[in-house]
Amino acid sequence: MESLHPRVRLLWAVRTAVAASVLAGLALVADRFVVSVPSSIVGVGWLLLVVLGTVHAVFAHRIWRFALQEDALFLVRGVLTRTDTSVPYVRVQHVDTTRGPVERAAGLASVVVYTAGSRGADITIPGLRPERATELRERLRDLAIESEATDAV
Structure with missing residues (x-):
């Protein structure tokens, strides 16, 4: 993690x-x-x-942790209410990196994972170095493309 x-x-x-x-x-x-x-x-x-x-x-x-598992992105977060989230790569629609003015001033970036599903199903991973955010975005994109090929209907 x-x-x-x-x-x-x-x-x-x-x-x-x-x-x-x-x-x-x-x-x-x-x-x-x-x-x-x-x-x-x-x-x-x-x-x-x-x-x-x-x-x-x-x-x-x-508490905030995340991991790229074999078939899903796994996140653990929350102080009062702990939330464990597993996002199958096949559900990933697209992935962005964002850097608002405050994040840029702090030298940080976020990765936003947009998923297929209901409204508000987006996942944000905040507090990453910009290089790490870019690496993570590219890796998640590649994993989503790979899983799409193996998801036969």
């Missing part, structure tokens, strides 16, 4: 801090125009969200 790059913890923690900051900003706007919210409560709430998000990022990184 392969794990994610350790830098993904920082990426997840920063995303949590940004979301907490947006919520704190909304609370301060609400304080001014709608209902009184003490700024100390907003500050404590922000700090609590950032700490919980950072702890969650550390545990999520410890």
Whole structure:
């Protein structure tokens, strides 16, 4: 089983801090125009969200694993609810690598595996070095093509 790059913890923690900051900003706007919210409560709430998000990022990184098995991509993830996913290569439609601005700043990339099936059946493997993401995308593409040839109907 392969794990994610350790830098993904920082990426997840920063995303949590940004979301907490947006919520704190909304609370301060609400304080001014709608209902009184003490700024100390907003500050404590922000700090609590950032700490919980950072702890969650550390545990999520410890658990997140993936492996290319003989006939399927296998993933293990989740902190409170553990999810084990097996994606047969024959179900893979196409594979992308993505690098948003925050991922580029952190020197990371993600691989997105689009599968045949219901809406939301896509699998994302975050927190990979860009070279590893490219290698993984190409390997998954090759495995999907190979499995298509052996999947006789």
